[in-house]
Amino acid sequence: MTNQISLAQGREYLAIPGPSVIPDAVLQAMHRPSPNIYDGELIDMMPGLTRDLRRVARTKHNVAIYIANGHGTWEAALSNVIAPGEVVLAPASGLFTHGWAEMAEGIGAKVQLIDFGTSSAWDFDRIAGALRADTAHQIKAVLAVHVDTSSSIRNDIPTLRALLNELDHPALLMADCIASVGCDRYEMDEWGVDVTVTACQKGLMTPAGVGFVFFNDKAQAKRAAMPRVSQYWDWQRRVNPEVFYQYFNGTAPTHHLYGLRAALDMIHAEGLESVWTRHERLAAAIWAACEIWAQGGALQLNVADRTHRSHAVTALRLTDGLGTPLRVFTESQLGLTLGIGLGMEDWDGCFRLGHMGHVNGQMVMAMLGGVETALAALDIPRGKGALEAAASALASAG
Ligand SMILES: Cc1ncc(COP(=O)(O)O)c(C=O)c1O
Incomplete structure (x- = not known):
């Protein structure tokens, strides 16, 4: 009998659009x-x-x-x-x-x-x-x-x-x-x-x-x-x-x-304008990855026009109701929790990436890596090079 191994042990990451990641400084101030x-x-x-x-x-x-x-x-x-x-x-x-x-x-x-x-x-x-x-x-x-x-x-x-x-x-x-x-x-x-x-x-x-x-x-x-x-x-x-x-x-x-x-x-301390810019640049990296995945035909960004996209949350649509299975995979196998398809007609076909608040470049890359892994595990058609596109966006953002 083979053991069912999950790779979810370790520090979990709640990448939903609120509640967001709580900084240690906030937790410590409350303790x-x-x-x-x-x-x-x-x-x-x-x-x-x-x-x-x-x-x-x-x-x-x-x-x-x-x-x-x-x-x-x-x-x-x-x-x-x-x-x-x-x-x-x-x-x-x-x-x-x-x-x-x-x-x-x-x-x-x-x-x-x-x-x-x-x-x-x-x-x-x-x-x-x-x-x-x-x-x-x-x-x-x-x-x-x-x-x-x-x-x-x-x-x-x-x-x-x-x-x-x-x-x-x-x-x-x-x-x-x-x-x-x-x-x-x-x-x-x-x-x-x-x-x-x-x-x-x-x-x-x-x-x-x-x-x-x-x-x-x-x-x-x-x-x-x-x-x-x-x-x-x-x-x-x-x-x-x-x-x-x-x-x-x-x-x-x-x-x-x-x-x-x-x-x-x-x-x-960071500066509110810098906080906004950080969100913008992280969002640009996320969108770069999503746009490459979308070339496979199964995934779609919910908001086509970049000027109308939030820089703090990205809603995605997947064919064949695969949004829920993808989320279940990232949570149970990788320790990464993504947002549900809240309020969408095809709830199970949608999922959301939360990138608000206490989020930095390495967290965004980890989240995208989790999605890439789930797309691979579920054999969902996708364009190749999404993580590279995100990395290039971050590399040129500095
Ligand atoms: C835009 C927006 N308005 C209102 C709410 C409701 O807030 P709460 O769930 O804290 O009651 C939410 C929650 O996610 C929200 O995102």
């Missing part, structure tokens, strides 16, 4: 006894933390912190500015806009959804059509997912802002940057975004559990005019509070704050 929540270091840390959070979202405006995942920040943001019966416009290029739109419906909003499918970025003619038709300005907000992590589409937020301005439409521009902050260029103030939501478990490299809502004066004016806002979600209570516990409307997420502090220190 400590419970701190005093009434006095001392943790409380003193807050002004610097909120300042550095605003720096990663590129805003001088407000940030409210919630003990919540991304779904929590969706509800928090909506609860502050959308009253029951008000209309929101949701241009969808993947699962997550649908999720945010459903949440809006859940709090009583009327949703106007424009579905661009799972492989196309926003079509501004269609969005313009919806905004132009809204002569009474019933649409109070546009729910804009910057990077849809399911499809890996990166949408063009500045053009959406320009369109709202051109049509003189007063709707709030609300952006979900959960998969882009700390990965892809995102400029809240320069791009004219009124509300930004993000969470800590992707580009911010911290275990899931803390989320952020950034908002400007226009959004605050809408908040002030709301008939009511649920006390827990109310962002007003959380910004510049007089006492520490009001930041979180209760007990602070103590250890997450230390982890987040360490993560923000890493980002700002």
Whole structure:
């Protein structure tokens, strides 16, 4: 009888698009006894933390912190500015806009959804059509997912802002940057975004559990005019509070704050612009490999146009439902976990590569090597030379 040998023993690699790899510095910062929540270091840390959070979202405006995942920040943001019966416009290029739109419906909003499918970025003619038709300005907000992590589409937020301005439409521009902050260029103030939501478990490299809502004066004016806002979600209570516990409307997420502090220190030590460039260059190497594999006819990048691809996640399609078997192989045989075909019509035929946050060149090469090995093991037709193409892209990126 032959022993079944797996090559998965050793340090595993979670290459999914969030939660992302947690740096040792973040883990170590969290590994400590419970701190005093009434006095001392943790409380003193807050002004610097909120300042550095605003720096990663590129805003001088407000940030409210919630003990919540991304779904929590969706509800928090909506609860502050959308009253029951008000209309929101949701241009969808993947699962997550649908999720945010459903949440809006859940709090009583009327949703106007424009579905661009799972492989196309926003079509501004269609969005313009919806905004132009809204002569009474019933649409109070546009729910804009910057990077849809399911499809890996990166949408063009500045053009959406320009369109709202051109049509003189007063709707709030609300952006979900959960998969882009700390990965892809995102400029809240320069791009004219009124509300930004993000969470800590992707580009911010911290275990899931803390989320952020950034908002400007226009959004605050809408908040002030709301008939009511649920006390827990109310962002007003959380910004510049007089006492520490009001930041979180209760007990602070103590250890997450230390982890987040360490993560923000890493980002700002590297430089946010350099973080974006690193993601761009690593993504270019990944795409170079994928484009070679695609020559075999079985694999396809989900987003054809490079200008609409996220630099933090890459969704791929495989023929014959081979995405799931490929993932099962890399995890069970190599210790490499890849992302599922979330939100795609052919779930089993798709998989995703996560390359967000604490990721460097050797990790990307290992991940691509894992995919190459799985393609070989499953005898999936593929172009030859993918790893060489990735190596050349990295070699010339320095
Ligand atoms: C773009 C985007 N929005 C929202 C969410 C939801 O976040 P969470 O799973 O933390 O609730 C995710 C999660 O992956 C996401 O990628």
